[in-house]
Amino acid sequence: MSQSGYAFLLAGGIGARLCLLSEKRAKPAVPFGGKYRILDFALSNCVNSGIFDVGILTQYRPTSLNQHIGSGRPWDLDRTRGGVQLLQPYLGSVENDWYRGTADAIFQNLMHVRQRRVEDLLILSGDHVYKMDYTAMLDFHTDRRADLTLAVTTVPEADASQFGILELDARGRVVSFEEKPVKPRSRFASMGVYVFRREVLWKALEEDAARSDSSHDFGKDVIPRLLADGTDVFGYPFPHYWQDVGTVDAYYQANMDLLGERPSVDLADPSWVVHTAILDLPPARLGAAAAVERSLVANGARVEGRVVRSVLFPGVVVERDAEVVDSILMNGTRVRPGARIERAILDKQVWVGAGARLGGGEGPPNQVCPEHLASGLVIVGKGAALPDGIEVGPNVRVDPGTRVEDFPGNVGAGEVVWNAREPEGGHSHGYPGAERAARRP
Amino acid sequence: MRETMGVFLAGGRGRGLGVLSEHRATAALPFAGKYRLVDFTLSNCHYSGIWPVALLTQHAPTSLREHVRGGRAWDLDRAEGGILTLQPFAWRERAAWYAGAADALLRNLSTYADTGAQRLVVGSAEHVYLMDYSDLLAAHLDARCPVTVAVTPARPDQVRRRHMVEVREGRVRRFEHYPERTELTLASMGLYVFEMEFLRAEAAGGPRRSMRDLLELALAHGVPLHAYRFGGFWEDVRDLETYYATSMAFLSPEPPLLLGDPQWPVETRAEERPPALFAEGSRVRNSLVAGGAVIEGEVENSILFGGAVVEHGARVTGSILMQDVHIGAGAVLDRAILDKQVGVGEGAVVGEGPLPRPGGGSDICVVGKEARLPAGYRMPRGTTVGVGADLTKTELLRAFAARPTGERRP
Numbered sequence: 148m149s150q151s152g153y154a155f156l157l158a159g160g161i162g163a164r165l166c167l168l169s170e171k172r173a174k175p176a177v178p179f180g181g182k183y184r185i186l187d188f189a190l191s192n193c194v195n196s197g198i199f200d201v202g203i204l205t206q207y208r209p210t211s212l213n214q215h216i217g218s219g220r221p222w223d224l225d226r227t228r229g230g231v232q233l234l235q236p237y238l239g240s241v242e243n244d245w246y247r248g249t250a251d252a253i254f255q256n257l258m259h260v261r262q263r264r265v266e267d268l269l270i271l272s273g274d275h276v277y278k279m280d281y282t283a284m285l286d287f288h289t290d291r292r293a294d295l296t297l298a299v300t301t302v303p304e305a306d307a308s309q310f311g312i313l314e315l316d317a318r319g320r321v322v323s324f325e326e327k328p329v330k331p332r333s334r335f336a337s338m339g340v341y342v343f344r345r346e347v348l349w350k351a352l353e354e355d356a357a358r359s360d361s362s363h364d365f366g367k368d369v370i371p372r373l374l375a376d377g378t379d380v381f382g383y384p385f386p387h388y389w390q391d392v393g394t395v396d397a398y399y400q401a402n403m404d405l406l407g408e409r410p411s412v413d414l415a416d417p418s419w420v421v422h423t424a425i426l427d428l429p430p431a432r433l434g435a436a437a438a439v440e441r442s443l444v445a446n447g448a449r450v451e452g453r454v455v456r457s458v459l460f461p462g463v464v465v466e467r468d469a470e471v472v473d474s475i476l477m478n479g480t481r482v483r484p485g486a487r488i489e490r491a492i493l494d495k496q497v498w499v500g501a502g503a504r505l506g507g508g509e510g511p512p513n514q515v516c517p518e519h520l521a522s523g524l525v526i527v528g529k530g531a532a533l534p535d536g537i538e539v540g541p542n543v544r545v546d547p548g549t550r551v552e553d554f555p556g557n558v559g560a561g562e563v564v565w566n567a568r569e570p571e572g573g574h575s576h577g578y579p580g581a582e583r584a585a586r587r588p
Numbered sequence: 589m590r591e592t593m594g595v596f597l598a599g600g601r602g603r604g605l606g607v608l609s610e611h612r613a614t615a616a617l618p619f620a621g622k623y624r625l626v627d628f629t630l631s632n633c634h635y636s637g638i639w640p641v642a643l644l645t646q647h648a649p650t651s652l653r654e655h656v657r658g659g660r661a662w663d664l665d666r667a668e669g670g671i672l673t674l675q676p677f678a679w680r681e682r683a684a685w686y687a688g689a690a691d692a693l694l695r696n697l698s699t700y701a702d703t704g705a706q707r708l709v710v711g712s713a714e715h716v717y718l719m720d721y722s723d724l725l726a727a728h729l730d731a732r733c734p735v736t737v738a739v740t741p742a743r744p745d746q747v748r749r750r751h752m753v754e755v756r757e758g759r760v761r762r763f764e765h766y767p768e769r770t771e772l773t774l775a776s777m778g779l780y781v782f783e784m785e786f787l788r789a790e791a792a793g794g795p796r797r798s799m800r801d802l803l804e805l806a807l808a809h810g811v812p813l814h815a816y817r818f819g820g821f822w823e824d825v826r827d828l829e830t831y832y833a834t835s836m837a838f839l840s841p842e843p844p845l846l847l848g849d850p851q852w853p854v855e856t857r858a859e860e861r862p863p864a865l866f867a868e869g870s871r872v873r874n875s876l877v878a879g880g881a882v883i884e885g886e887v888e889n890s891i892l893f894g895g896a897v898v899e900h901g902a903r904v905t906g907s908i909l910m911q912d913v914h915i916g917a918g919a920v921l922d923r924a925i926l927d928k929q930v931g932v933g934e935g936a937v938v939g940e941g942p943l944p945r946p947g948g949g950s951d952i953c954v955v956g957k958e959a960r961l962p963a964g965y966r967m968p969r970g971t972t973v974g975v976g977a978d979l980t981k982t983e984l985l986r987a988f989a990a991r992p993t994g995e996r997r998p
Contacts, residue, residue, distance in 0.1 A: 180862070181862065182863055415880055415882070420860050421862070428853070429622065429854070430876040430892070431878070432875075433872050433873060433874065434874060439870065439872055440867070440870055441868050443863040443864070444864045445879060
C-alpha cells in the first residue's frame with residue numbers, strides 16, 4: 148500500500164438536481180444509507196487505500212461538511228503529518244476568487260502539494276457511492292506510464308448523455324472523450340476519478356487558468372485539451388457498483404439498492420469499513436407491536452409501528468399504528484401515531500402529524516422542480532412540521548422549516564408548500580433560495 | 589493542577605459472572621446492545637468534569653485496555669492528565685498482586701500525588717448508573733470529613749449482596765456486610781471521596797486489603813464518614829442473574845436509565861457498523877437492535893449487539909446476543925446469553941426443556957466467547973458452554989459439553 152499518496156476531493160457541488168436535499172448543504176454532505184453522508188464513501192476509500200493525506204475542496208454551503216469532517220477523526224485523518232484539510236476559497240491576490248470550476252478549484256490549491264513528494268495525484272469527487280481501492284488504479288497508472296488515468300464505468304445507454312463518455316483501445320488508451328454528448332459513442336463513462344502525473348496536471352491547469360474561453364472544468368475543458376495535445380490518457384475499468392447520486396431519483400434508488408437480498412455496497416465488510424462521523428446513540432428500540440421488514444434502521448431509532456422497504460436514520464421515531472413504506476427518513480424525524488408515509492424522502496427533524504397521509508400514487512410533476520420531482524416521490528425539507536390528518540399527494544415538495552400553520556389544507560400532487568418566513572434572514576448571497584424567495588407569491 | 593482525581597477499580601475477577609468474565613475484566617463486559625460496563629463510569633467522569641482518571645486493573649485487562657485506549661470516546665485523551673490504566677507492577681524488592689481494592693488503591697498513592705490531587709473520587713468501574721460526581725464532591729467539601737461514602741436505598745431482596753450502612757445525622761455509623769436480612773435500608777455504592785491526607789495516613793498504618801477493612805478500621809478509629817445519599821438507579825452487576833435482569837430492564841418502555849439522553853448520553857468506543865438490516869420476513873418485537881445486526885428470523889424480548897445475525901426461521905426470545913453472534917437457520921433460543929462471536933448451528937436449541945419453578949436455580953443458558961454449537965445441538969436450560977469450546981468437533985463434545993451454569997470448572 149502506498150502511504151505517500153495525496154488526494155484532492157471535490158466537494159463544492161451545488162447538486163441542483165437534488166432539489167431540496169442539497170438546498171442548504173453541499174451535495175457531498177447529503178445524508179445517505181441510514182447514517183452516512185455521500186462524501187463518506189470517497190473519503191473512506193482514501194484511507195482504506197492507504198491515502199492519509201487529503202484536501203477537501205469546498206465552496207457551496209460548507210457548514211455541514213465542515214462539521215462532519217471536523218478534525219478527520221472517524222477516518223483516522225487527524226494526523227501529525229498529512230491528514231485532512233478543508234480548502235475553502237479565500238480572498239488573496241487579485242486572481243484568487245471563488246472557484247470558477249473544478250479545474251480552477253484544484254489550480255488555486257496546487258501549492259498544497261508543492262512540498263509533498265508525490266509523483267501522482269488523485270482527484271476525486273465527493274458525490275458518488277462506491278467502494279474502490281485506489282491503489283489498484285495507481286498501479287495501473289504507473290504500469291501504463293500514463294500522464295492521466297480516468298476511472299471508467301459503464302452506464303445505461305439512456306443515461307449516457309449525462310456523463311463524460313469515452314472510447315478506449317485494447318490497452319485502455321482513451322481515444323475519444325466527450326463531456327455530456329448528445330449522441331454518445333459508447334457506454335463507457337468517466338467516474339470523475341482521476342490520477343494525474345503532477346507535472347502534467349500543473350502545466351495543464353496553468354494553461355487552463357490563463358484561457359478566457361475556458362469554463363475551467365475537467366470534463367469540459369482540461370481533459371479534451373490534453374487528449375488533443377496527444378497526452379497519454381488511459382482509462383481504468385472499474386467493474387463494481389458506482390452510483391452518481393446526482394438526481395432525486397438516483398439518490399432514492401441508491402438508498403433502496405442497499406435493502407435488497409444482495410445489497411449494492413456491502414456496508415458491513417470489516418475489511419473495507421465506510422467511516423462516518425456520528426454521535427453515539429443507543430441501539431434501535433423496537434416496541435411490542437413493531438413490524439420491520441426489508442429496512443435499514445440506525446441506532447437511536449425507535450419503532451412502534453410498521454416499517455417496510457425503508458431507511459431510518461439515527462433518532463427516527465415511528466409511533467404506534469404509523470406506517471412507513473418505501474421511504475427515507477433522516478435523523479430525528481418523527482412520525483406520529485396512525486400516519487402513513489409512502490415513497491417519501493423526509494429530511495432531518497421533520498414532524499409528521501398523527502393520521503397524516505403522505506405520498507403514494509402518481510400525479511403531475513412538481514411545479515418548481517418538474518425535471519427532478521416527477522416519479523411520485525414526496526420531499527420534505529429539514530425541520531418541517533406537517534399537521535395532523537393532512538393529505539399530501541405525490542411529487543410534492545415541502546420547504547424546510549415549514550410550520551403547521553403554513554399549510555393551507557391538503558396538498559395536491561405536484562404542489563409546493565412554502566415556508567412563510569425567510570429562513571436566511573436576508574443573507575442569501577449566491578444561494579438559489581434568493582431567486583426562489585423573489586418568485587414566491 | 590487539578591485538586592480532584594478519579595480512581596476506579598476495574599480489576600475484579602467477577603466470579604459470579606462465570607464464563608462471561610473468564611477472559612475479561614468485568615468492567616469490559618458488553619452491556620445493553622453496544623456498551624461495556626466501564627462506559628457508565630467514564631461517561632460520568634466526562635460529564636462531571638472529573639479528570640485525570642485512573643483505572644486500576646488486575647484480572648484480564650486486555651479487552652478493557654483495548655476498549656478504553658487513550659480515553660478518546662470520553663474526551664479523556666488530554667494533553668495533560670487524561671486517563672491512566674494502572675496494572676500492578678513489580679518493584680525491585682517485591683512483586684505481588686493486589687490483595688484487594690484498598691491495597692490496589694493505596695499502592696498507587698504516589699501516582700495520584702504526582703498529579704497534585706488533594707482528594708480522590710474512588711469507585712468501581714463495573715457499576716451501572718448515571719451520576720454527577722460534582723454533586724458528590726460538593727457534599728464532601730461541605731461536610732469537611734476526610735471520607736464521604738455514597739449510599740443508596742436497597743430493597744430487602746438485594747441486601748444479601750450489599751454492604752448495608754446505618755446512617756445517622758449524615759454520618760455512617762455502622763456497616764452490615766451481605767446480611768441475610770436487616771433493618772437497614774441504605775447500602776454503600778462502593779463510591780467514595782477520600783482526602784489524600786487520610787489515605788496517606790492509612791497507607792502508613794499498615795496493610796489494608798479490602799475497602800471493607802479500610803472503612804471498618806476508619807470507623808473504629810473514630811474517623812467521621814460522611815454519607816451522601818444518591819436516589820437514582822444504581823446496580824452492581826456481579827452475577828449472571830443480575831446481569832440478565834439489569835439488561836432486560838432496558839427493554840421496558842420505561843428503562844431504568846436513559847442511555848441516549850442528549851444531555852448525558854452514555855459514551856462508548858463504538859465500532860463503525862452500518863444500520864441494522866431487517867430482511868424480508870423478519871419479525872422483531874420489544875427488542876434492542878444495534879447497528880450491524882442482520883435479522884431474517886424472529887426476535888422478541890431480546891438484545892442484539894452489533895453484527896449479530898439471526899438467519900431465517902430462527903427464533904430468539906429473552907436472549908442477549910453479543911457482537912457478531914451468528915444464529916443459524918431454524919435455531920431456537922430462549923433465555924440465553926451468548927458472548928461475542930458465538931456460532932449456533934442450524935436447528936440447534938439453546939434453552940431446551942420446561943422453565944424451572946421459581947427458586948429452582950438459574951435457568952439461563954450461557955455460551956462463552958467464540959464457542960460453536962453444532963447444527964441440531966440441544967442445550968438444556970441453565971447450562972453453560974465454555975469459552976472457545978468448539979462442539980462441532982465431535983471428539984470434544986464430551987469434554988466441553990454444557991454443564992450447569994454456576995458450576996466451577998473441574
